[in-house]
Amino acid sequence: MQLRELQSAVGAFVLGRDGASATPLVLADGLTAGGRLGAYRNNTIISLSEALKATFPVVCRLVSERFFAYAADAFIRRHPPTGPCVSEYGGEFPDFLAAFEPVRQLPYLADVARLEWAINVAYHATDMGRLVPASLAALPPEQSARVTFVLHPSSGLVASPYPVRHIWDANQADGDGRADLDGGACRLLVCRLDRADAPGFSIVELNLGEHTFLRALADGKTLGEACQVATAEDKRFDLTATLSACFSRGTFVEARFAGSPEGRTP
Amino acid sequence: MPTTRTAPYQTAPIPAPAGIGLRFPHHDEIMASRPPVGFLEVHAENYMGGGRLVRDLEALRHDYPISLHCIGLSLGSDGPLDERHLERLSALAERIEPLFVSDHLSWSAVGGAYLNDLLPLPYTEEALAVFARHVEQVQERLRRSILIENPSSYLRFAHSTLSEWDFLAEVVRRTGCGVILDVNNLYVSAKNHDFDVDPYLAAIPAAAVHEIHLAGHTLKHVDGRELRIDDHGSPVIAEVWALYEQANRLFGPTPTLIEWDSNIPPLTELIAEATKVDQIQAAAAPRTSDAAA
Numbered sequence: 282m283q284l285r286e287l288q289s290a291v292g293a294f295v296l297g298r299d300g301a302s303a304t305p306l307v308l309a310d311g312l313t314a315g316g317r318l319g320a321y322r323n324n325t326i327i328s329l330s331e332a333l334k335a336t337f338p339v340v341c342r343l344v345s346e347r348f349f350a351y352a353a354d355a356f357i358r359r360h361p362p363t364g365p366c367v368s369e370y371g372g373e374f375p376d377f378l379a380a381f382e383p384v385r386q387l388p389y390l391a392d393v394a395r396l397e398w399a400i401n402v403a404y405h406a407t408d409m410g411r412l413v414p415a416s417l418a419a420l421p422p423e424q425s426a427r428v429t430f431v432l433h434p435s436s437g438l439v440a441s442p443y444p445v446r447h448i449w450d451a452n453q454a455d456g457d458g459r460a461d462l463d464g465g466a467c468r469l470l471v472c473r474l475d476r477a478d479a480p481g482f483s484i485v486e487l488n489l490g491e492h493t494f495l496r497a498l499a500d501g502k503t504l505g506e507a508c509q510v511a512t513a514e515d516k517r518f519d520l521t522a523t524l525s526a527c528f529s530r531g532t533f534v535e536a537r538f539a540g541s542p543e544g545r546t547p
Numbered sequence: 548m549p550t551t552r553t554a555p556y557q558t559a560p561i562p563a564p565a566g567i568g569l570r571f572p573h574h575d576e577i578m579a580s581r582p583p584v585g586f587l588e589v590h591a592e593n594y595m596g597g598g599r600l601v602r603d604l605e606a607l608r609h610d611y612p613i614s615l616h617c618i619g620l621s622l623g624s625d626g627p628l629d630e631r632h633l634e635r636l637s638a639l640a641e642r643i644e645p646l647f648v649s650d651h652l653s654w655s656a657v658g659g660a661y662l663n664d665l666l667p668l669p670y671t672e673e674a675l676a677v678f679a680r681h682v683e684q685v686q687e688r689l690r691r692s693i694l695i696e697n698p699s700s701y702l703r704f705a706h707s708t709l710s711e712w713d714f715l716a717e718v719v720r721r722t723g724c725g726v727i728l729d730v731n732n733l734y735v736s737a738k739n740h741d742f743d744v745d746p747y748l749a750a751i752p753a754a755a756v757h758e759i760h761l762a763g764h765t766l767k768h769v770d771g772r773e774l775r776i777d778d779h780g781s782p783v784i785a786e787v788w789a790l791y792e793q794a795n796r797l798f799g800p801t802p803t804l805i806e807w808d809s810n811i812p813p814l815t816e817l818i819a820e821a822t823k824v825d826q827i828q829a830a831a832a833p834r835t836s837d838a839a840a
Contacts, residue, residue, distance in 0.1 A: 282706050284674050285625040291666060292657035306669075307702045310740065316770040317702035324664045324776075332663070361660035365619020365632055366592045408597030435598075473598055480599045 282306065295322045297358050329357045332367040333374060337397045339452045340378070340390060352381060368405050372398060389448060389462065392441035396449055396484075399437030399471035403482035406435035406473060411531030414524075424538070426505030430498050431535040435473035435482070438496055442466045446484065468492035474530060485530070490518030495532070565824035566614065568806040569607070571600075573814045578603055581610050582818055586646055588614035588804050594643075595635045604643060612646035614758070614804070615639065619661065622681040622695075623654030623668045633688055640689055646802075647758055649694035649727050650685075652678070652715055669704035670714040679721040686722065694725040694757055697747075699732035699764070699777035701739055711736070712750035719755045726751055728798070729760035730791045731783065735775040744790065748797055756798045761791060761824065762806040780809035782820060792827055800828045 287306055293299035300315070307314035330353040334341050341349040356377050362370045375398055378384055379391035411433065417425060439445065444464030451460040470485040470492075487495065493514040497507035511518040527533060564585035569577060577587075587607060594601050594615075604613065619632060640648055653665035668674045686692055697715060709717070719726060728751065737744050763781030767774050783791075783805070795801070805820045 282669070283625075284669065284671070284677060287669055287704065288625055288654060288657040288666075292660060292662065295662050295664070295666075296660065306704055306706070308705050310703065312770040312772050312774065314702070316774075320701040320767075320769065320774060320776060321662070321664055321666055325662045328663050362663060363659055363661065365621070365629065365655070365661050366595055367663060368593065368596065404598055405596035405600070406598065408601070475598070 291318065291321070294318050295325050296361055297322065326354055326357055329362065329367070329370065330354065333357075333371050336368070336371045336401045337374060337394055339397055339449050340394050342452045342458070343387065343390060343393065343448075344384065348383075352378070352384070355381070368401065371401070374398065389441065389443035389445060392439065392443055392445045393448055395441070396439045396445050396469065396471065399439050399469075400482050400484070402437050403435040403471045403473045406433070408475070409433060409534045412528070412533040412536055414528045417536060426503060426508075427538055428504045428536050429501055429538075430504070430533040431537070432495075432499050433472065433532055433534050435471075436495075436499070436532055437471040438487075438492065438499060439469045439471060440466070440492060440496075445469075446486065449484075470495060470530075470532075472530060472532065483530075488515065488517070490515030491523050491526075494518065494520075494523055495527075565821035565828075566612075566802060566804045567817050567821050568616075568804060568808070569604075570808065570811055572811050573817070574600070574603055576814050578606065580814075582814065584611070584818060584821055586612040586614055586802060586804075588616050588647075588806075591615040591617045591636055591639055591648075592619045594639060601639075601642075608643055613643050614647040614649065614802075615643065615645040616696075617648070617650040618665070619655060620650040620681070620685060621654050621656040621661070622650055622685070623652070623666075623674060623678050624656045624681075625677055628681055628684055629656070633685065636685075637688055640691075647694050647725075647727075648685075648689060648691065649696060649758070651696045651698050652711070652718070653698045665698050667698055667700040667702060667704070668714075670707040670709040670711055672708065675709070675714055675717055675721075679718050682718060682722040682724050686724065692722075692724050694727045695719075696727035696729050696760065697732050697736075699729070699735040699739075699775075701774060701776070703740055710746075710750075712747040716750045716752060719752055724755070725757040726755045727758045727760055728756050728794060728801075729762075730794055731760065731762045731764055731787050732777060734787050734790055735764050735777050738773070738775050744793075748794065753798050756794075756801055759791065759794060759798070759801050759803040760806055761787065761803060761820075762808075778809050779806045783823075788823070788827070791824075792831070795827060795831045800831065803828070 290302035294303040303318055304314040307317055330350055333353045356374055360373045375391045375394035378394050384390050444467050446467050446469060447464055448460040450456060452458055468487045470487055472483055474483050490511045494507045494511035497510050508520050566586035566588055567584050569587040569589045594604055651665045654668060655662050695718060733744055733747060761783045762779040763783055764775050764777045767776050803824045805817060807817055
């Protein structure tokens with residue numbers, strides 16, 4: 282028995298994919314081989330389920346602990362972690378919930394999960410220096426339209442037809458759990474400001490123009506293109522005010538000229 | 548870029564008081580009160596991002612030696628080590644300048660999936676070669692020796708040809724790595740597999756034991772038989788304290804850590820456990836071997 286085969290068989294047992302291949306490899310020693318292997322399956326599923334609960338506490342509160350454990354179990358078997366850091370586990374959970382038949386009557390749930398995932402990303406994102414407005418000031422106006430921005434890795438955009446911010450607020454530890462599901466769409470930027478008064482994560486409400494603009498920049502569009510789509514979506518879009526707010530939040534870490542990845546701004 | 552330190556870290560002597568595992572629920576309190584413990588140990592994988600967790604750890608590093616205890620190198624997995632993970636560990640170690648870097652005699656990753664548990668190895672020559680090669684790779688990358696912890700286990704593989712203690716001793720001999728002797732794990736495994744701890748303790752090269760771990764475990768009944776599960780969720784039991792005293796006599800005063808990972812108690816309770824370690828070490832005879840120098 283090669284190590285590779287053994288680990289593949291045990292892995293399949295632990296993830297509930299194959300209960301038969303691993304048992305002959307294990308000494309029963311007074312229990313059953315399945316009982317012994319089952320201890321590892323339990324540890325794995327329970328520890329990962331706890332990790333998901335820590336990342337998605339509001340989703341858990343919305344569906345109950347018992348149902349959350351059931352959904353997490355199904356998710357873990359289908360999407361086991363692909364890296365060793367548990368705080369980075371669960372990025373596919375919102376999409377999984379969106380397609381999970383038993384929660385079809387909770388259409389806002391996946392978007393709440395998207396907000397919680399963005400919060401998790403913001404909290405743990407790598408530290409990076411922020412771009413200051415002065416670094417763009419030297420640019421001639423005709424060039425500034427061709428600039429693209431790299432967003433700070435803590436930045437996450439969440440848009441939903443449901444008032445997920447209110448749902449999230451109402452389901453914090455001190456909340457009463459009550460939110461108006463007809464409260465309307467919301468568009469959010471989740472980020473980390475790294476300021477003494479805001480050390481963890483921040484949730485910023487965006488209007489349609491701001492959200493369209495940042496979405497376009499996050500997708501690699503130039504400043505000119507992003508401004509164009511934002512204005513087309515929202516006549517009230519105010520580029521100067523939006524950029525100023527971005528710089529004060531440290532949203533950008535780098536500016537590049539379109540088409541030349543090495544061409545940083547002066 | 549690592550932040551610039553305002554002052555060099557203190558290089559502490561071998562810590563006399565016991566250490567505690569730093570866990571998220573105690574972060575703020577430890578930051579605010581800086582309790583008198585000998586060192587702090589963290590799971591390295593929880594500090595590989597940015598933000599306040601890592602900043603807190605850097606701040607604490609000025610007041611405590613920090614031990615980076617890995618749970619995700621998966622040193623026993625067939626196939627190559629996770630290069631990105633090794634890179635991130637290396638960056639964290641440069642930033643924190645840890646007292647120790649450690650991981651377990653176990654594996655977690657298979658076919659690209661991480662099982663988030665410490666699975667036992669078959670104790671074979673093949674697994675020994677894989678494990679020792681991986682330890683060497685980590686040591687070369689970090690340019691320091693690492694510590695390997697004996698695992699708690701719930702099963703043994705039928706085709707093992709070596710005992711766990713001979714396997715661990717041979718890893719030490721081949722790689723020059725050190726050992727974390729987890730006394731609770733030793734007790735749990737000895738009970739689960741009905742072996743005697745004395746040959747185990749005798750097989751571990753005394754000079755390689757740089758740290759001792761203590762924790763609580765839980766007793767379950769599986770298939771009508773007792774199975775001890777290492778959940779780090781309760782106080783250290785009397786039998787494990789007795790085994791710790793035995794280890795203390797064998798290996799001399801050794802940096803000792805209290806780990807508590809589930810049902811995490813108030814910080815004062817954790818520190819009270821650590822105080823028991825200090826009392827046992829103080830009561831024990833001083834180390835007589837020349838290794839103490």
